[in-house]
Amino acid sequence: MLSTGHRTAFTESHDLFRDQVRRFFEREFVPHLDRWEEQGIVDRDMWTKCGEAGLLCPTVPEEYGGLGLDFGYNAVIDEELGYIGSSAGITLHSDIVADYIVAYGTEEQKRHWLPRMISGETPTAIAMTEPGAGSDLQGVRTQAVKDGEDYVINGSKTYITNGQHADLVIVVAKTDPAQGARGTSLILVESEREGFARGRNLDKIGLHGQDTSELFFNDLRVPRSNLLGAEGMGFAYLMNQLPQERLSIACSAQAVAQRAFDEAVKFTKERKAFGRTVFEFQNTKFSLADLQAKLQVGWAHLDWAIRRHLAGELTAAEASAAKLWHTELQWEACDVSLQLHGGAGYMNEYLIARLWRDARVTRIFGGTNEIMKEVVSRAI
Template identity: 70%
Template structure:
């Protein structure tokens, strides 16, 4: 269990909400995680249970069916989910897509999607990455050509979180391919739209319970009213959401790193070797001491960044630095924790194995560590 005694970003209401999150996850998520991993998806009934308990999209305003809470409640969900070791796609809906709908959506779009996103009846995805365009979103090739009062979408996307479960997808497409980034728009595509197809649930190294998919758009015809935000402003809209997205990733990384550390402490104190516990060896104690220092710094920095974000002050550079540091620190902790388990660490029956596998992608998605350094350097 995460130790909250030294945290500074939360208040008593956040703490009460955390108790609810833990109870819901303990009942509806934790007992079924192996099944979710095996099937490669978290079933809709778990989404519904989380929605009924208020765990989905807590920042959505009351007029749109939500609770109108601050991002700290999202952070609580992200921390507990990551500490548990689940890769369910709740944080994508809470921390990323909900903001797009509430900030950019028309009254009709908000009314159609947001209440269901809160209850878990509507699951969302955002389709940015393509086979030939990853971190460089200006290079996307999916097009949305105007045809009277409609847009006709053609192209493909890959590595899309919630791709199998999604009821609606925010598609990043070129409405004017001649304008580069300025010709990019965001368009809503319902999953039952003719021409929209889901590809396979991708076979990943880790995060097996997260359904991650290829999506195909073959003459997908949607009304122009499905455009989310202003035409040609898609790239700017994406950039505006980056601080929260990258902070969200940093939050998850910190919590999962803490879980790996806790698992390593528990294992080394129980495992005997050469007449004493593994923990008693100086190498073990020094390794754990080093990791504990990193985690202490990480929690303090995370509370600073979270507080900055709650105040509306967190910059893209600061959020990128948070993602860079916490993801790199996470991998350091994960690898050392697995090593301290010895051969057991390579066995899937131990939690550290899953944590280690799931951690590898965090230095890639949401912008690679190399891209983070590019972004940070712009504020120097």
């Protein structure tokens, strides 16, 4: 399990919460991980079980049914989820969608949706990416055209986490295409509306236990009261919220890197070759020593970033740098650790194979790492 004795971002309350999260995941997630991988989606009741355990949307204010906690509690969940090797989409639900609704929702929207998100009754998604628009969110082509007191939405989205389970989707759409980024808005779309269609659960290299889908909007009509925040402010809202999203990715990535390392240490100390354990070979020890040093730096940096975010001081460039560095470390740790497993690392029965497959996408989602370098360079 993750060692927290050296951490500087968390209080005793965070540590007690971590114990509860860890026990819950061991009981309700770990026994089902292989099955979820095979079926390509978590069980629907995973959401309500997480809700009952208080693991969803912990930062939502108490007046909306939340716990009113700080982001450190989200970080605890992100780390523990990553460490067990689960790709369930609760991080997106709690760290991203909930914050958009808390920050920009009307009082009516908050009182209606937040309690349902906290209980797990309403899984959520955010639909940004399109077939022709990924990291460049200004290139979104989905449109929401005013028609009386409604918006009529047409377009499609892809690579949408929680796409099969989500009952509520924040859709990034152009309400005024002539205005470019300033014509982008966020609109709440309920899945039961006519004109909403889910495509296939996408066949991915990794993250097999997470439903990732195409979504289609065909003359889908929603009331203008479903607008999230102000019209035309969607791009600004996205930019405001991306630092927390990227920090969340960094938290998960660091925990996965640690788990990959721990798996490699365990395997090499048990596996024998040429009359001694694989761990005793200099190449093994040096490879692990190199990773250990980088993990040590990584945990210190992650705690620094979490503390900065809790103080409201983490900049977009700093969050992008964290996402960049920790996901690169995740990939290195998974790749080196798989190599140290030898042929066994290529077998799906070993956890390292799943960690390695799942690690590849973290340098792509949340903004590719090439975009992270662009963001960081602008602040130099």
